[in-house]
Amino acid sequence: MRRIVIGFSMAAGITLVSGPAAAAGCDADEIEVYRDKTKIVCRDRKEYSACIKQAGEQMSKDVHGSCARDYKDCFSQKNVDISVNAAGCLILARAGCGAGLVACAAGCNVIFTAQEWIAYHACSADITPCYEQALARDKERKERCKGL
Secondary structure, eight states: OHHHHHHHHHHHHHHHHHHHHHHTTSOTTEEEEEEOSSOEEEEEHHHHHHHHHHHHHHHHHHIIIIIHHHHHHHHHHHHHHHHHHHHHHHHHHHHHOGGGHHHHHHHHHHHHHHHHHHHHHHHHHHHHHHHHHHHHHHHHHHHHHHTO
């Protein structure tokens, strides 16, 4: 218990000592956007916040636009195939299972669930490059906000 209290006290002391020194590089209406051993880069808080907000809004448009549309189209197409396969399975179960209809229908459900899982992962793999490109563009926009 004593070690925890001492550790907490040291952490609080370091924070109190280093906090003002770290903040000393920027004016009150600025925010630090970059720091290394030789320089500190500050930007106006409101301008930087507006730039980051705009970058986030553009990211949302990118993802909800092309990426989400492509994913929806892929999954919709695969769902048609899955639905046809499930219907065929159920028809065959109805015709060929007789008294074991429930067991056959349960088997169809397992097949249907597996096909849904495969479709989800296949579409996710197809769409991953779109999301990766959107994230890269977002990172570039946010770096430009820093003005480096």
